[in-house]
Amino acid sequence: MALLENIRTSQDLRELTMAQLEELAGEIRAKIIDKVSQSGGHLAPNLGVVELTIAMHRVFDFSHDRLLFDVGHQCYPHKLLTGRSDLFENLRTRQGMSGFPEPSESVTDLFRVGHAGTAISTAVGMAKGDELNKQSYHPETNTQGRRVVSLIGDASIVNGLSMEGLNNAGMLKRQFLVVLNDNGMSISKPQGAMAQYFDRVRVSHTYSDFKKGAKELLKHVPGGGILREAYHRMGEMTKAAIAEDSWFEKFGILTVGPIDGHDFPTLIEFLTEAKDIDRPMVLHVKTIKGKGLDIAEQDATKFHSPKAFRVERDEILGCKVEMKSSGRSFTAAFGDAMVEMMGEDESVVCATAAMPDGTGIIKAIETYPDRSFDTGICESHALDMMAGMAKCGLKPFFAVYSTFMQRAFDQAFQEAALQGLPVRLCLDRAGVVGEDGAVHHGFCDISILRTLPDAVLTAAIDEPSLKASLEFMRTWEAGLSVVRYPRDNVTDRFGNAPAFELGKARLLTPEFADLDQSKPDVAVLAFGTPAVQAMEAIELLGNEYRVAIYDARFAKPIDDALVRDLLTRNIPILTLEDHSIIGGFGTAVLESAQTMGLNTAGIVRHGIPDHWILQDSRNDQLAEIGLDADGIARMIRHTFAPDQHKVFVAKPQAKQPPRAFETKPADSQLGV
Numbered sequence: 312m313a314l315l316e317n318i319r320t321s322q323d324l325r326e327l328t329m330a331q332l333e334e335l336a337g338e339i340r341a342k343i344i345d346k347v348s349q350s351g352g353h354l355a356p357n358l359g360v361v362e363l364t365i366a367m368h369r370v371f372d373f374s375h376d377r378l379l380f381d382v383g384h385q386c387y388p389h390k391l392l393t394g395r396s397d398l399f400e401n402l403r404t405r406q407g408m409s410g411f412p413e414p415s416e417s418v419t420d421l422f423r424v425g426h427a428g429t430a431i432s433t434a435v436g437m438a439k440g441d442e443l444n445k446q447s448y449h450p451e452t453n454t455q456g457r458r459v460v461s462l463i464g465d466a467s468i469v470n471g472l473s474m475e476g477l478n479n480a481g482m483l484k485r486q487f488l489v490v491l492n493d494n495g496m497s498i499s500k501p502q503g504a505m506a507q508y509f510d511r512v513r514v515s516h517t518y519s520d521f522k523k524g525a526k527e528l529l530k531h532v533p534g535g536g537i538l539r540e541a542y543h544r545m546g547e548m549t550k551a552a553i554a555e556d557s558w559f560e561k562f563g564i565l566t567v568g569p570i571d572g573h574d575f576p577t578l579i580e581f582l583t584e585a586k587d588i589d590r591p592m593v594l595h596v597k598t599i600k601g602k603g604l605d606i607a608e609q610d611a612t613k614f615h616s617p618k619a620f621r622v623e624r625d626e627i628l629g630c631k632v633e634m635k636s637s638g639r640s641f642t643a644a645f646g647d648a649m650v651e652m653m654g655e656d657e658s659v660v661c662a663t664a665a666m667p668d669g670t671g672i673i674k675a676i677e678t679y680p681d682r683s684f685d686t687g688i689c690e691s692h693a694l695d696m697m698a699g700m701a702k703c704g705l706k707p708f709f710a711v712y713s714t715f716m717q718r719a720f721d722q723a724f725q726e727a728a729l730q731g732l733p734v735r736l737c738l739d740r741a742g743v744v745g746e747d748g749a750v751h752h753g754f755c756d757i758s759i760l761r762t763l764p765d766a767v768l769t770a771a772i773d774e775p776s777l778k779a780s781l782e783f784m785r786t787w788e789a790g791l792s793v794v795r796y797p798r799d800n801v802t803d804r805f806g807n808a809p810a811f812e813l814g815k816a817r818l819l820t821p822e823f824a825d826l827d828q829s830k831p832d833v834a835v836l837a838f839g840t841p842a843v844q845a846m847e848a849i850e851l852l853g854n855e856y857r858v859a860i861y862d863a864r865f866a867k868p869i870d871d872a873l874v875r876d877l878l879t880r881n882i883p884i885l886t887l888e889d890h891s892i893i894g895g896f897g898t899a900v901l902e903s904a905q906t907m908g909l910n911t912a913g914i915v916r917h918g919i920p921d922h923w924i925l926q927d928s929r930n931d932q933l934a935e936i937g938l939d940a941d942g943i944a945r946m947i948r949h950t951f952a953p954d955q956h957k958v959f960v961a962k963p964q965a966k967q968p969p970r971a972f973e974t975k976p977a978d979s980q981l982g983v
Contacts, residue, residue, distance in 0.1 A: 314338055319394050324369040332369075332575050336361045339388050340603040342399065350402050351618045351746065352410055355601035356464060357387040359494050359572075363462075363596055364388035366578035367490070370586055371458060373419045376448075377441070379434040379461040381473075383411040383424030383750070385492070393419045403746035405927045411750050425750025426718065427665075427688040428470030431489060434461040435479050438487050448486050450587050458586055464492035470688045480591050481563035487591040493569060494600035559593045568595030573602060612668055638800035642739055644774040645796070646671025648781050649708065653679050656785060660700055661708040664690045670710035670739050694719040697734045698726040706733065706785055713738040713753020713795060720759055728763040728791045735784045736760075741770075741795035741839070742889030743919065743933065748926030754919050756795060757838075758894030761867040765790040767813070768866040770839030774801040775808035776862070783811035795839060797889060799929060802843050814868035816861040819846060823859035826880060831859035833951050834877045834884050835943075838863045838896035841887035844933070847940035848947060856951055866896040869903040878904060883913040885950040889938060892918040915950045917943075 314335045318324060327335065339361050347354045365388065371378070373393075380386055390408060391399060395416060401407020412420040422433055438459045441447035448456035467473060468491060480487055557566035567585070571577050578596070585594055600615075601607030606622065607614035618637070653659045653675060662684040667673040675683040686693040690711060697707035711719070716738055727734040741753040761768055767787060771777035771794055784792040809817065818824060819842060823831050833856060835845045842862045849858045859882075863870065866888075877884055886897035897916030904911045917937065924932050933939045937946065 315391060315396065318392055321368050321372045324365065329575050332365055336365060339391055342391065343387050344604055346399060346402055348620050352403055353384040353615065354617055355607045355614045356385040358604055358607060359598045359600040359602050360385045360464065360492055361388045362573045362575060362578060363492060363598060364392065366575060366582055367460065368392050369579060370582040371460060376458040377421060377434065377437045377460065378419060379421060379430040380412050380424050381430035381461065381463045381467045382427045385464050386412050393417050403926045405925050409748055409926050410746060423750055425747065426715065427467035428472035430461040430463060431473055431476030431480055434459050435476055438483055438485060442485060450589050458486050460488045460490060462490045462492060467688050471691055477562045477564065483591050486589050488585050489593045491593055491595045492572065492598055493595060494598045564591045564593055566593045566595060569597040572596040572598035640800055641777065641796040642671040644777055644801050645737060646674040648778045649675045650678050652781060652785060653682060656706065659706045659708065659785065661710060662686060662693050662697055663710045664688060664693045664715065666712065672710045690715050690719040691722050694722040694734065695726050698730065698732050701732040701734050708735045708737055710737045710739060712740040713756045714740065714751045716756055723760065723791060724763060728766055731765065731790050733788045734791055736793045738793060738795040740798045742797045743924055743929055744798045745929035745932065746926050749923045752924060754891045757866050757890050757896055760793055761899060763791060766867060767792045769794045769811065769864055771796045772840050772842045772862050773805050779808045779811050797840050799840060811864060814865050814870055816863045816870040816873050819860045819862055826876065830880065831857045831882060833947055834859045834861065834882050835887060836861050836863045836884055836900060837887040838866050839889055841889055841938055844938060844940050845887060845943050848943035851940055851944045852947060856947060858947055863896065866899055869899050871903050871907060874900060874903050875907055875909065878909045878913060883950045885946055886914065886916045887943065888918040890918050892916055893921060917946050
C-alpha cells in the first residue's frame with residue numbers, strides 16, 4: 312500500500328501521475344476486498360466508486376468544500392483517502408471505523424448517512440447556508456469559497472425526497488454539482504420507469520456521442536437563460552456532452568453525460584470544468600458495481616453487503632465463493648413463510664422497497680411474480696400502494712427494515728390506519744442491528760406505531776411464532792397490523808407455537824401456569840426475542856429466584872388481564888424489549904396498569920437506553936445495553952431486590968473512549 316499510506320489531502324492526489332492514480336485505485340480495491348472478505352460489509356457499491364472518488368478528491372478539497380453522500384454505503388474509498396486506513400482495520404466495530412459517513416471521524420464527513428434520498432436536500436441547505444454566511448464559491452466574486460457536491464448512488468435518485476431536493480436545487484444561482492453514480496443497480500436490480508430511462512441512456516450514448524448543438528438546446532430548457540451563462544464557462548468536452556432532452560432539465564438543471572466513471576482523464580477533466588460552473592449541474596457517471604472483483608461484478612446484489620467470505624479458484628470448476636454461515640435467520644424464515652402463505656391464499660400480496668434479498672421477499676418474487684413487488688427505494692410509495700391493494704380486498708404484506716419504516720410513517724397513519732385498512736407491516740432488523748450501527752437500529756417502531764388507533768403490534772421470538780403471527784395478521788381485517796423481528800438467527804428451543812390470540816401473552820415457564828399453586832418471585836414480560844435471553848438468564852440464576860417468563864406477543868393491545876393478575880398478587884414485573892425504553896412496550900405496560908388504577912411501583916422497564924448505540928456486533932451491543940443473558944440476570948436480581956430505587960448500571964464493556972458526538976451512557980430507566 313505504498314501510495315495509499317501517503318495520501319492525506321487532495322494536494323497529495325494532485326501530485327500523482329495518471330499511472331499512479333491507477334495504481335492507487337488498485338491498492339484501495341485490494342484493501343477493501345481483503346477487509347470485507349474477513350469482516351463482511353458493503354463491498355460492491357464501494358468497489359464501483361474507487362476511480363470516481365479519487366477523481367473527486369483530486370479536483371475538490373473536501374476539507375473545505377462540501378461533500379454530501381446519499382445512502383452512505385459507498386464511502387469506504389472516501390474514508391481511505393482521508394487518513395483513516397488505521398481505523399479501517401477494525402471496520403464496523405466500536406474500536407474502528409463506521410461503515411457509513413461519520414462526522415466524529417473526519418471533518419470531511421458532514422452527516423451520518425444511512426438512509427437514501429437525503430443528499431440533494433442537505434446539499435441545498437448547505438449551499439444556501441454558505442451563501443448566507445458569504446462563504447459560497449463564485450467564479451468572480453469569491454474564488455476561495457466553498458463548493459457543494461452531492462454523490463448519488465444505487466438508484467436512490469428515485470426516492471421522493473430526491474425529487475423534492477431537485478425541485479429546489481433547480482432554483483439555485485450558484486455552483487451546485489450532483490454527481491449521479493449510475494451503476495445500473497439499486498441495492499438489487501433497480502425498479503421503475505426512471506431505471507428504464509437510465510438504461511436507455513447508458514445503452515444509447517457515451518460522452519463522445521453527444522451532438523454539438525448545445526447552445527440551441529439551452530434556449531428551450533427551463534431556466535435556459537441562466538444556463539446559457541453557465542455554458543460560456545464550459546470547456547469543449549462538457550459542451551459536447553450536454554445531454555439533450557435530459558430528465559433533469561425539467562428541473563432547470565444542466566445535465567452532462569453519461570461519462571465513463573472508471574476513466575481517470577475523462578473524470579478529472581469533466582469534474583475540473585464542472586467545479587467552476589456557477590449554476591446547478593448533474594454529471595451523469597456510468598460505473599460498474601463491484602468493479603475489480605469478477606464475482607461481485609457478476610452478482611452485485613449478493614455482494615452488495617456480504618458476510619465474511621472466501622474465494623476459491625479452480626482451473627476446471629472456476630470461481631467458487633464460500634460465505635460464512637451462522638444459522639437460519641429470521642429473514643430466511645420470513646421469506647419461506649410468505650411463500651407458503653401465498654400458496655395457500657391467493658389474495659395475499661407482498662412488497663418491498665429495494666430490499667428483496669434483505670427482507671427475504673426475493674423468494675416470493677421468484678415464486679409468485681404477479682403478486683410480489685419491488686418498488687425501488689420508495690418506502691412511502693410502497694406503503695400507499697399496499698393501502699390501495701387493501702382497498703381492493705387483497706391482503707397486502709409490506710416487508711421493510713424497521714429503520715426504513717420511519718420514512719413511511721405518514722402513509723401508515725393517513726392511508727392505512729386512518730382508513731381502517733388491513734395493511735400488514737413486517738419489520739425486519741427491529742432492535743439493534745450490529746455492524747451497521749446507529750443509522751440502522753430499529754429502535755422506535757413501537758413508540759411511533761402504537762400511537763395509531765386500532766393498530767395491532769406483535770413480535771416474534773422464533774420461527775414458529777413468526778409464522779403464527781403472520782397467520783394472525785393474514786386474517787386480521789380491522790386495521791393496521793405489525794410484526795417485528797431482529798437481524799438474528801431463530802432458535803429452536805420452544806417448539807411449535809400456539810395461535811396468536813389478540814392481546815394475549817404466552818407463558819414460557821409452564822410451572823407457573825397456576826399462580827395460586829406456584830407464585831413466582833418475579834414475572835418477566837418480554838416483547839420479542841429478549842424472551843430467549845430471559846430463558847438463558849434464569850438458567851444462569853439457577854435456584855436463586857423463581858422467575859415466570861412470558862412471551863408478551865403484543866405491544867398493542869397489552870395483556871391487561873395478565874398485568875392485573877400479577878400486580879394484584881404483588882408479583883414484581885420486569886419488562887424487556889429490544890427497543891427504546893422511551894415509549895415502547897414497557898411504557899405500554901405502565902400505562903395499562905395506571906389505567907386500571909393499579910400500583911405501578913412494582914414494574915421495572917428495561918430496553919435500549921436513551922443514547923446512541925454505535926457499530927459493533929449485535930451480541931456486543933446487546934451486552935452493552937444489558938439485554939444479553941448476563942444483563943437480564945442482573946435486572947432480575949434488581950427487580951426482586953427490596954430497594955426498588957437503587958440504580959442499575961449495565962455491565963461495563965471494554966470499549967474505546969466515547970467519541971465527540973457520544974453522550975454519556977445513561978443508567979437504565981426503572982419503574983415510576
